Amino acid sequence: MSAVAPLETAESISDIAFAFMGSKALFAALHVGLFSALSEKTLTAEQLARATELEVDRVTTLLTALTVLGLVRRDGSGFANSSAAEAYLVKGRKYDFGDYLRFQIDKQMYPFLTQLNEAITGTLKPDQVSSYAEWFSDPEQARLYSKSQHAGSLGPGRGLAKMVDLSNARTLLDVGGGTGAFSISLCKAYGDLKSTILDFPNVAVVGREFIAEAELSERISYQPGNALEDTWPQKTDVVLMSYLFSGVPGDEIAGLVRKAKETLTPGGRFVVHDFMVDENREGPKLAALWQLQHTAFNPKARSITSSYVRDLMEAAGFENIEVGEMIPGMTMLVHATKPA
Numbered sequence: 364m365s366a367v368a369p370l371e372t373a374e375s376i377s378d379i380a381f382a383f384m385g386s387k388a389l390f391a392a393l394h395v396g397l398f399s400a401l402s403e404k405t406l407t408a409e410q411l412a413r414a415t416e417l418e419v420d421r422v423t424t425l426l427t428a429l430t431v432l433g434l435v436r437r438d439g440s441g442f443a444n445s446s447a448a449e450a451y452l453v454k455g456r457k458y459d460f461g462d463y464l465r466f467q468i469d470k471q472m473y474p475f476l477t478q479l480n481e482a483i484t485g486t487l488k489p490d491q492v493s494s495y496a497e498w499f500s501d502p503e504q505a506r507l508y509s510k511s512q513h514a515g516s517l518g519p520g521r522g523l524a525k526m527v528d529l530s531n532a533r534t535l536l537d538v539g540g541g542t543g544a545f546s547i548s549l550c551k552a553y554g555d556l557k558s559t560i561l562d563f564p565n566v567a568v569v570g571r572e573f574i575a576e577a578e579l580s581e582r583i584s585y586q587p588g589n590a591l592e593d594t595w596p597q598k599t600d601v602v603l604m605s606y607l608f609s610g611v612p613g614d615e616i617a618g619l620v621r622k623a624k625e626t627l628t629p630g631g632r633f634v635v636h637d638f639m640v641d642e643n644r645e646g647p648k649l650a651a652l653w654q655l656q657h658t659a660f661n662p663k664a665r666s667i668t669s670s671y672v673r674d675l676m677e678a679a680g681f682e683n684i685e686v687g688e689m690i691p692g693m694t695m696l697v698h699a700t701k702p703a
């Protein structure tokens with residue numbers, strides 16, 4: 364991964380400093396259904412104002428911002444979607460991720476960044492969220508987050524099923540498994556596999572709904588609780604931790620690796636999936652920014668690399684350690700075997 368060229372101009376700093384305005388223009392447009400209203404047609408600001416029941420000056424200002432960002436384009440005297448907006452931001456399109464952006468990113472991640480200054484200086488106040496446990500003690504927050512996370516993880520789950528051969532495994536422990544997107548994808552790919560998901564009680568409530576919908580309630584169950592405090596089910600053939608390391612205090616990670624080793628059956632596989640930056644700390648950009656995002660609500664989070672995870676696995680006595688990219692430019696997969 365090649366490094367970004369260091370910036371040389373004031374404008375390039377401004378681009379970063381004011382980027383949040385563009386993020387908000389995108390989210391506001393999604394909330395009023397603007398891209399869906401513009402789907403496959405060209406509308407003037409007045410027509411769009413009528414379609415979205417908004418005031419015309421405000422629609423004009425929003426459309427102008429979206430046009431300079433390239434999300435929409437001028438078409439004669441009207442406005443039309445860019446091809447990206449048409450493909451990814453219109454309701455019902457196959458690859459639409461508008462709901463993920465307007466719920467998880469705008470309603471949860473964006474507000475968390477308003478406490479980043481305190482998180483960085485270690486001065487979060489008691490009423491500010493400083494862990495997943497605290498955040499998900501609110502059932503509505505747990506539901507809102509988990510639903511979009513689920514949609515985002517089904518695809519990577521299918522990818523994982525192809526990258527790691529689990530055909531000999533019968534039991535999976537999915538630590539911080541959320542609503543079970545990975546467990547569901549893996550159980551669908553491997554007919555003999557059963558999974559136990561360890562996650563907070565308010566997440567389990569939502570997950571059971573998804574698992575019932577996938578008709579896998581017989582094979583996927585929950586042990587609701589806190590992975591850092593509770594006793595884990597023993598003798599499992601696979602332990603999976605997807606996005607768990609980024610969500611716990613950095614000094615807990617080594618203990619999680621050791622606990623995985625104790626829990627696994629001999630020959631069992633330990634699989635870790637998470638945001639990991641390159642060894643030289645020059646990228647990938649989204650991995651680095653997502654790690655920073657996690658620090659905003661988990662101030663003891665650690666910015667990890669795949670070598671860091673590999674070294675911990677080696678120290679814990681794992682072998683056949685393999686490292687690969689999972690979501691390009693964003694996440695890595697590190698997996699290893701407990702000696703037979």
Ligand SMILES: Nc1ncnc2c1ncn2[C@@H]1O[C@H](CSCC[C@H]([NH3+])C(=O)O)[C@@H](O)[C@H]1O
Pocket residue numbers: 495496499512513516538539540541542543544545561562563566588589590591604605606607610611
């Ligand atoms: N201490 C903890 N104990 C149990 N679950 C946790 C803990 N800390 C974070 N989590 C969960 O870790 C998950 C991170 S989101 C990732 C969910 C899922 N593994 C996936 O890849 O899609 C959330 O569901 C959190 O509730």
